[in-house]
Amino acid sequence: MKHFSDLISAIEITNKTNSKIDALVDYLKIAPEKDKLWLITLFTGKRPPRPVKTTLMRQWCLEITGLPEWLFLESYSNVGDLGETIALMLPDPVYHIDKSLSDWMTELIALKPKSDADKKQYVLQAWSGLHMQERLIFNKLIGGSFRIGVSKKTLVNALAKYSGIDANRLMHSIIGNWDINNISFEDLLNGEHINYDNSKPYPFCLAYALEKELPKLGQPEEWQVEYKWDGIRGQIVKRNGEIFIWSRGEELVTSQFPELVAIMESFKEDFVIDGEILALKDNAVLLFNDLQKRLNRKNVSKKMLEDIPVGFYVYDLLEWNGKDIRTKPLSYRRQLLEQLLDRGKAHDTLVISEIIEFQDWNDLDGIRNKAREFNSEGLMLKQKNSPYHTGRKKGDWWKWKVDPLTIDAVMIYAQKGSGRRSSKYTDYTFAVKKDDGLVTVAKAYSGLTDKEITEISRFVNKNAIEKFGPVRTVKPELVFEIAFEGIALSNRHKSGVALRFPRILRWRRDKSVDDIDTIEQVKLLITNPN
Amino acid sequence: MKLIKFTQKGIYCIPGKFYLDPWLPVDYAIISHGHADHARRGMKHYLCQTDSKAILKHRLGADIQVESLNYNEPKLINGVQVSFFPAGHVIGSAQIRLEYKGFVVVFTGDYKVKNDYLTVPFEPIKCHEFITESTFGLPIYNWLSEAQLQQQMHDWVQKNQAHNRTSVFLGYSLGKAQRIMKLMEGVDKMYVHSAIHNLNIAIQGSGISLPETELLSYDFKKEDVQNKIVILPPGLLGSKLIKKIPNAATAICSGWMQIRGNRRWQAVDAGFAVSDHADWNGLLSAVKATEAEKVYVTHGSQATFSKYLNEIGIPSAEVKTEYGTEEEEKDVVSEKIISP
Numbered sequence: 001m002k003h004f005s006d007l008i009s010a011i012e013i014t015n016k017t018n019s020k021i022d023a024l025v026d027y028l029k030i031a032p033e034k035d036k037l038w039l040i041t042l043f044t045g046k047r048p049p050r051p052v053k054t055t056l057m058r059q060w061c062l063e064i065t066g067l068p069e070w071l072f073l074e075s076y077s078n079v080g081d082l083g084e085t086i087a088l089m090l091p092d093p094v095y096h097i098d099k100s101l102s103d104w105m106t107e108l109i110a111l112k113p114k115s116d117a118d119k120k121q122y123v124l125q126a127w128s129g130l131h132m133q134e135r136l137i138f139n140k141l142i143g144g145s146f147r148i149g150v151s152k153k154t155l156v157n158a159l160a161k162y163s164g165i166d167a168n169r170l171m172h173s174i175i176g177n178w179d180i181n182n183i184s185f186e187d188l189l190n191g192e193h194i195n196y197d198n199s200k201p202y203p204f205c206l207a208y209a210l211e212k213e214l215p216k217l218g219q220p221e222e223w224q225v226e227y228k229w230d231g232i233r234g235q236i237v238k239r240n241g242e243i244f245i246w247s248r249g250e251e252l253v254t255s256q257f258p259e260l261v262a263i264m265e266s267f268k269e270d271f272v273i274d275g276e277i278l279a280l281k282d283n284a285v286l287l288f289n290d291l292q293k294r295l296n297r298k299n300v301s302k303k304m305l306e307d308i309p310v311g312f313y314v315y316d317l318l319e320w321n322g323k324d325i326r327t328k329p330l331s332y333r334r335q336l337l338e339q340l341l342d343r344g345k346a347h348d349t350l351v352i353s354e355i356i357e358f359q360d361w362n363d364l365d366g367i368r369n370k371a372r373e374f375n376s377e378g379l380m381l382k383q384k385n386s387p388y389h390t391g392r393k394k395g396d397w398w399k400w401k402v403d404p405l406t407i408d409a410v411m412i413y414a415q416k417g418s419g420r421r422s423s424k425y426t427d428y429t430f431a432v433k434k435d436d437g438l439v440t441v442a443k444a445y446s447g448l449t450d451k452e453i454t455e456i457s458r459f460v461n462k463n464a465i466e467k468f469g470p471v472r473t474v475k476p477e478l479v480f481e482i483a484f485e486g487i488a489l490s491n492r493h494k495s496g497v498a499l500r501f502p503r504i505l506r507w508r509r510d511k512s513v514d515d516i517d518t519i520e521q522v523k524l525l526i527t528n529p530n
Numbered sequence: 531m532k533l534i535k536f537t538q539k540g541i542y543c544i545p546g547k548f549y550l551d552p553w554l555p556v557d558y559a560i561i562s563h564g565h566a567d568h569a570r571r572g573m574k575h576y577l578c579q580t581d582s583k584a585i586l587k588h589r590l591g592a593d594i595q596v597e598s599l600n601y602n603e604p605k606l607i608n609g610v611q612v613s614f615f616p617a618g619h620v621i622g623s624a625q626i627r628l629e630y631k632g633f634v635v636v637f638t639g640d641y642k643v644k645n646d647y648l649t650v651p652f653e654p655i656k657c658h659e660f661i662t663e664s665t666f667g668l669p670i671y672n673w674l675s676e677a678q679l680q681q682q683m684h685d686w687v688q689k690n691q692a693h694n695r696t697s698v699f700l701g702y703s704l705g706k707a708q709r710i711m712k713l714m715e716g717v718d719k720m721y722v723h724s725a726i727h728n729l730n731i732a733i734q735g736s737g738i739s740l741p742e743t744e745l746l747s748y749d750f751k752k753e754d755v756q757n758k759i760v761i762l763p764p765g766l767l768g769s770k771l772i773k774k775i776p777n778a779a780t781a782i783c784s785g786w787m788q789i790r791g792n793r794r795w796q797a798v799d800a801g802f803a804v805s806d807h808a809d810w811n812g813l814l815s816a817v818k819a820t821e822a823e824k825v826y827v828t829h830g831s832q833a834t835f836s837k838y839l840n841e842i843g844i845p846s847a848e849v850k851t852e853y854g855t856e857e858e859e860k861d862v863v864s865e866k867i868i869s870p
Binding site: 012071074078080085089092422423424450454468 | 668669671786788789790791792793794795797798799800801833837838841
């Protein structure tokens with residue numbers, strides 16, 4: 001496992017995607033055939049089910065070290081990763097086991113049906129024969145994410161660099177149906193088990209943020225204006241009865257959205273459409289936060305499908321019965337798209353993006369500012385004559401986002417993050433004034449630089465009230481501008497309001513806790529209290 | 531017997547009328563070692579271990595009033611017998627032993643139990659009361675042996691050289707830098723930053739020999755440094771100087787690098803858990819060896835470590851001090867700020 005261990009060490013230390021890719025390519029050059037297949041399996045979410053429960057691993061670690069549970073938990077909250085905590089706490093190895101990645105995986109699969117006593121014997125033997133980093137990897141092979149920032153796309157790019165095969169084709173190959181016991185690495189890469197002609201996507205056409213006065217764009221009638229949605233930009237490819245859903249990051253996400261696949265099956269025609277994957281419920285678009293709960297799951301449960309149903313807002317038609325029509329004008333493609341969707345079953349799940357009627361450029365700003373009320377993030381302006389460009393081209397497509405709502409709030413709790421962020425306090429709770437005290441209004445995790453997070457962590461360490469556990473109450477002193485997408489009255493929240501998608505806009509070092517907003521001021525932002 | 535008192539200014543010896551590593555100006559300060567959070571400016575009179583004297587003068591000013599003692603060389607101050615014992619932390623670092631009417635208190639300052647073949651190795655001392663640091667007082671901190679650590683670092687340099695890269699190590703000027711020099715001795719030519727170079731001269735001035743290094747001058751030639759070893763203070767991470775070093779591969783050397791999240795937080799190419807502090811087992815063995823009836827735990831994981839000591843039957847209390855901050859805040863990478 002030395003090569004695999006070196007690979008993980010090389011990948012985890014860098015935050016540069018290219019360095020990760022280089023490390024993967026180096027590994028592919030020297031790893032045994034079967035190990036390479038396991039690498040793909042592990043990093044595409046196809047891993048076998050966990051053979052040993054984490055509670056057992058934790059229990060065995062406590063037995064070996066003789067340490068109290070509270071100390072284990074305290075250590076865990078400092079490390080942020082269970083497999084790593086165990087690997088760090090165990091005593092030094094007394095001998096050395098050297099097995100290939102595929103040997104380990106084969107043994108772990110065979111371990112699954114065994115008794116707890118057998119599992120214990122096996123795991124303890126492995127632990128005492130591996131050094132720290134290998135032990136960590138062993139624990140991760142049992143289960144859990146490596147959290148080293150290797151996406152399917154990164155893996156695919158490395159495979160492409162190694163083999164010279166087109167990346168999208170490889171994406172289809174590794175996502176496709178294959179069995180580790182019945183395929184060679186070469187056949188997998190060559191896609192012997194797939195038909196790439198059926199899945200091949202087009203590069204997405206991307207828009208720039210609007211940077212000029214609207215009248216300078218020309219006449220209003222030359223432009224098609226639609227709402228902009230905050231979901232996952234996607235391309236649905238339907239050819240010869242096969243259906244593929246590509247995300248903008250060129251990942252195949254077909255299996256994550258069974259309801260979209262079901263609708264596509266109701267069409268006879270072949271086509272490629274561009275649009276937005278959104279969480280849709282009762283004809284309304286939910287927030288990206290809701291959609292996020294559906295993503296990257298191995299299995300989408302029935303409850304998930306009911307709680308957060310997904311739909312597709314269709315923007316454009318790129319291919320029609322085998323013919324690439326991307327160079328035709330937008331107005332023509334839109335016409336065909338309307339025909340196509342009329343022919344399909346009328347459906348709540350597949351919705352054509354609405355065209356906003358307007359006479360005068362001056363009307364648009366008001367429309368944009370209301371967009372937030374139904375969870376749109378602004379407007380898209382597309383030149384009616386424009387082709388479907390490859391990538392980002394300036395001039396034909398513009399995005400014009402709504403300005404976020406903001407408040408000034410003070411930090412009162414901090415918690416450590418996970419993965420790369422596990423060493424720092426990165427997750428914060430914010431409060432505004434209420435009467436003579438404070439009331440929490442939002443939790444936010446994003447929006448600060450690493451440097452700012454380091455500085456805040458230092459502040460938290462100095463000013464924390466608690467000594468144990470993951471959460472720290474801090475002196476209300478640091479003020480932040482919090483941006484959010486919407487606000488509504490809520491009985492479930494102590495403050496009486498719920499903010500949607502809050503994030504940190506900036507650290508207001510110029511402000512003190514006296515300058516923060518009051519809950520009354522926050523409530524004034526509610527335009528639509530229903 | 532109450533020999534010591536924890537005050538706003540620092541640890542105070544009642545009958546001796548002096549302070550140990552005070553953080554506010556006092557008349558008489560006994561200093562455990564030269565790091566800035568333990569040896570501060572503004573004391574009327576300093577007492578330190580012989581090898582620390584030059585370091586203190588270098589850092590605090592040549593005009594300070596400083597007196598020194600060898601290890602295990604007692605001095606009587608107001609009836610209190612004061613002596614220094616090796617702490618193994620950095621060159622000249624000492625545990626401060628106080629004895630008064632047969633009652634013994636030992637203050638560790640910072641210490642490391644394992645031998646780094648550079649500083650005089652830590653020596654356990656029996657005492658009634660023991661005041662210990664707890665920087666790495668969690669069971670997740672268990673250091674590799676010096677030989678294993680050295681192997682890791684040598685392998686890294688070798689790999690860098692194979693890829694035509696210059697190996698840049700980041701570590702504090704006092705302590706970590708000399709430790710890295712020792713670990714990398716004989717591998718290849720080592721260049722050090724002027725801050726480290728000047729300290730090296732001060733250390734060598736008191737008769738201690740260090741591995742051979744060369745000053746990294748401001749106008750160094752790229753071809754001289756290419757593929758070699760460079761040692762810099764951590765504050766230079768991301769600086770223009772580092773960018774000037776050809777094909778630099780950077781590594782942070784700090785005990786915090788034991789944790790993956792810490793290694794990954796910094797945009798560097800490697801992290802080595804090289805620490806000048808005791809690890810979990812080091813702290814425990816040191817505490818047990820003292821056979822103290824009371825253990826005071828200072829800076830680091832004081833709450834956790836002292837709770838654990840109480841649970842295993844060693845009466846302990848945590849003490850709030852101002853240690854473990856000063857040295858860190860000047861540097862980008864801190865040895866101590868991360869732990870609660």
